Amino acid sequence: MRHSPENIVVVGGGVAGLATALRLAPLPVTLIVAAPLGAEAATGWAQGGIAAALGDDDRPDYHAIDTLKAGAGLSEPEVARRIVAAAPGAIDWLVQLGTPFDRAPDGALALGLEAAHSRRRIVHAGGDGTGRLVLETLVKAARACPTIAVIEDVRASELLTDEAGTVRGIALRDRAGRVTGLPARAVVLATGGLGGLYASTTNPLGAVGSGLALAARAGAMLRDLEFVQFHPTAIVTAANPAGADLLGGPAPMPLATEALRGEGAKLFNDRGERFMMEVPGQELAPRDVVARAIFAQNAAGRHVVLDARRTDVGRRFPGVAALCRAHGLDPAHQPIPVRPAAHYHMGGINVDDCGRSSVAGLWACGEVASTGLHGANRLASNSLLEALAYAEWIAADIAGSEAGAGIARAPSPAPVGSSARAEIRALMDSHVGVVREASMLDAAVQRLGELNARDGDDLSLVARMVTEAALHRTESRGGHFRTDHPAPAALARHSESALAAARPTHVRQVA
Ligand SMILES: Cc1cc2nc3c(=O)[nH]c(=O)nc-3n(C[C@H](O)[C@H](O)[C@H](O)COP(=O)(O)OP(=O)(O)OC[C@H]3O[C@@H](n4cnc5c(N)ncnc54)[C@H](O)[C@@H]3O)c2cc1C
Numbered sequence: 073m074r075h076s077p078e079n080i081v082v083v084g085g086g087v088a089g090l091a092t093a094l095r096l097a098p099l100p101v102t103l104i105v106a107a108p109l110g111a112e113a114a115t116g117w118a119q120g121g122i123a124a125a126l127g128d129d130d131r132p133d134y135h136a137i138d139t140l141k142a143g144a145g146l147s148e149p150e151v152a153r154r155i156v157a158a159a160p161g162a163i164d165w166l167v168q169l170g171t172p173f174d175r176a177p178d179g180a181l182a183l184g185l186e187a188a189h190s191r192r193r194i195v196h197a198g199g200d201g202t203g204r205l206v207l208e209t210l211v212k213a214a215r216a217c218p219t220i221a222v223i224e225d226v227r228a229s230e231l232l233t234d235e236a237g238t239v240r241g242i243a244l245r246d247r248a249g250r251v252t253g254l255p256a257r258a259v260v261l262a263t264g265g266l267g268g269l270y271a272s273t274t275n276p277l278g279a280v281g282s283g284l285a286l287a288a289r290a291g292a293m294l295r296d297l298e299f300v301q302f303h304p305t306a307i308v309t310a311a312n313p314a315g316a317d318l319l320g321g322p323a324p325m326p327l328a329t330e331a332l333r334g335e336g337a338k339l340f341n342d343r344g345e346r347f348m349m350e351v352p353g354q355e356l357a358p359r360d361v362v363a364r365a366i367f368a369q370n371a372a373g374r375h376v377v378l379d380a381r382r383t384d385v386g387r388r389f390p391g392v393a394a395l396c397r398a399h400g401l402d403p404a405h406q407p408i409p410v411r412p413a414a415h416y417h418m419g420g421i422n423v424d425d426c427g428r429s430s431v432a433g434l435w436a437c438g439e440v441a442s443t444g445l446h447g448a449n450r451l452a453s454n455s456l457l458e459a460l461a462y463a464e465w466i467a468a469d470i471a472g473s474e475a476g477a478g479i480a481r482a483p484s485p486a487p488v489g490s491s492a493r494a495e496i497r498a499l500m501d502s503h504v505g506v507v508r509e510a511s512m513l514d515a516a517v518q519r520l521g522e523l524n525a526r527d528g529d530d531l532s533l534v535a536r537m538v539t540e541a542a543l544h545r546t547e548s549r550g551g552h553f554r555t556d557h558p559a560p561a562a563l564a565r566h567s568e569s570a571l572a573a574a575r576p577t578h579v580r581q582v583a
Contacts, residue, residue: 080470081242081254083228083283084262086113087203087456088438090210091463092260093220094169099471101220102254104244106227110211112276114264114439115456118203119329119391120186121196122166122460123453124159127183130191132156139454142188142358143447144550145564146296151425151444155454155461162460163195171209173197185334186452187356194453200329200391206456227282230483231259231290231434239290239433243483253483258433258470261287261421262459265439266300267324269535270414270505271497274306274327281534283440285487287421288537293430294569295442298541299418301450301551302506303327304362305339305378306413309399322494325413326395328378330359330452335388337380340407341369347376360449360551363412367506370411377407412506416455418446418551419541422568427466435470437462448550448564490529496520504539509555513543537569 078100082093085105093101103109110116125135135156140147163181167173174182174196184194197205214220223244230243232253241255263283267275288294306325333339333355339348339362348354351365366376385403386393396403420442427435427443438459445458490496503516520536547561548554 079254079256080258080260081256082260082262083242084113084264084438084440085109085211085222086115086262086264086438086459087206087210088264088440088459088463089260089262090207090214091460092262092437092466094210094213094217095463095467096470097217097219099219102256103214103220103222104226104228104242105222105224106278108224109214109222110207112278113207114203114267114275114279116203116207117274117276117327118206118456119200119327119389120331120453121184121194121202122159122163122206122456123156123186123189123193123451124163124195124457125156125191125193126160126163126181126195127192130193132159134190135159135193138188138190139445139451140447142449142451142550143445144449145560146299146447146550146566148444148447154425155443155445155458158461158464159457162457162464165460166206166209169209169213171197171206174199184331186330187333187362188353188358188451189453194331194334196331198390199387200331200389203456204391228261228263228286229487231286232481232483233290233431237291237431239431251483251485253481256433258435258473260427260435260437260466260470261440262437263440265417266534266538267414267417269497269500269531269538271494271501272306272325272411272413274303274325274413274415277322277324280531281417281440281538282530283436284421284534284537285530287429287431287434287436288533288569288571290431290434291571292434293422294420294537295422295566296419296448296541297538297569298545298567299446299448299551300414300504300538301359301416301418302363302412303330303415304359304366304412305330305332305408305410306415307395307399307401308375308409308411326399327415328380328392328408328410329389332378332380332383332385332389332392335383337378337383339366339410340377340379341374342377343374358449359452360553363506364553366410367412376410378410379407381405381407414500414505416450418442418448418450419538425465426469427462428469435466437466448552487529490523490527490531492523492527493531496523496531496535500535500539504535504542507553507555508542510543513539517543541567541569
């Protein structure tokens with residue numbers, strides 16, 4: 073383990089962390105990963121692909137327009153334009169690293185269609201194995217890079233700040249509970265999302281927003297935490313049954329990618345009704361619209377299936393077909409039972425156009441960051457793209473920033489793990505889910521506050537901050553829907569959360 077204060081620490085081994093570490097080369101980087109590198113990152117589970125305006129009928133402008141439309145007034149036009157313009161370069165970079173993207177017979181990249189995209193622009197690999205193949209490519213490149221030192225199976229548990237509040241290092245906690253301090257001149261958080269806070273989720277269960285907790289405790293500003301995207305078509309399995317309470321189970325739910333609907337798969341309820349017929353855009357309406365339509369069917373006691381029998385599912389979507397078969401379903405001959413599940417967090421650490429947070433020495437990349445791209449609702453296949461684009465900009469910013477001579481103090485004991493994990497996940501499903509309302513949110517804030525006061529852990533802190541933000545947003549917009557405020561407010565406004573909302577004893581300063 074390096075202990076140079078000139079070191080750059082990147083936390084997270086998904087697309088965001090790996091791409092940032094690679095873009096920083098030849099600067100020395102220590103990459104911290106909570107799991108073995110290549111495991112337990114949402115990146116590896118991405119099915120649809122990466123959005124890039126590469127088709128003859130497409131232009132970055134069209135991609136930006138679709139992104140802004142999905143963002144429901146909260147996406148920032150300049151950020152969206154800059155990211156979509158960077159997409160072809162990001163794809164090129166991945167091609168150069170050896171990513172085996174699927175190709176058309178003429179050798180050009182094959183382009184898929186997904187909901188709310190006005191053009192075919194989803195670059196994919198292995199049919200629906202994009203995330204796995206991108207992750208494998210990046211892991212291989214990082215392992216081969218002499219300036220990247222990887223520390224696996226260790227969690228970042230605290231950001232170490234100096235008296236001025238600048239981040240000077242990071243505390244690491246190993247599986248045995250031992251805590252050590254690692255000095256750094258720059259820390260990049262790339263810790264992914266928070267779907268694991270929900271019982272019904274498509275995310276790895278370790279995705280509990282720990283980067284948000286680290287950043288908040290160091291005084292960073294978080295933004296738009298209430299915006300959680302629920303994927304409409306998570307696959308109902310024995311571990312996550314379609315029961316009346318819809319509380320979900322201990323395992324992540326496998327995903328039936330949106331690209332299935334792009335290729336013609338249709339939704340039916342158990343009366344055989346195509347309930348999306350009346351909805352503008354039908355099966356290709358934005359995710360939040362489709363998720364609420366399925367949720368309404370479930371709330372009325374009806375189960376929902378996705379009929380993908382006409383999509384050549386076995387050939388075009390081998391990953392989905394394998395996931396289905398693992399759960400005793402044959403999607404080529406049977407419809408797939410589906411329901412919504414927490415999938416993606418639009419909110420995050422508020423960063424500028426270089427990925428800098430509001431705290432000096434701290435950057436954020438990927439799902440943990442709020443760049444302004446996704447607004448209130450992410451357009452499908454824009455998140456891998458966002459991480460790839462920002463990784464390059466963050467690396468350039470850090471390379472050009474002054475190397476501080478910080479000395480980290482000894483870290484404090486790591487926060488205690490939550491003893492109420494199952495309760496928090498069930499509460500988030502039932503009270504802070506697809507459809508929200510003041511009294512439910514209020515009750516959840518109270519309970520999460522009690523749990524956080526008792527345990528002081530990341531899960532209850534982040535869950536509480538998300539719930540408080542949802543309670544304060546008295547409107548419906550994008551992924552956030554309130555039955556008591558079903559219309560959007562006249563003015564689209566971001567929300568900001570800081571740790572003032574939590575217990576001040578969590579804030580620690582470097583001596
Ligand atoms: C099933 C599924 C399908 C998806 N499909 C697509 C798609 O087709 N296209 C698309 O653009 N997006 C898709 N997404 C979203 C996209 O995959 C994620 O937003 C993206 O991969 C996030 O990348 P990341 O690097 O920010 O986080 P992740 O890939 O989740 O990586 C986070 C990393 O941080 C580590 N970590 C977390 N906390 C700590 C800690 N405290 N200390 C140390 N390490 C820590 C984790 O172990 C992990 O290595 C999908 C998501 C899911 C779940």
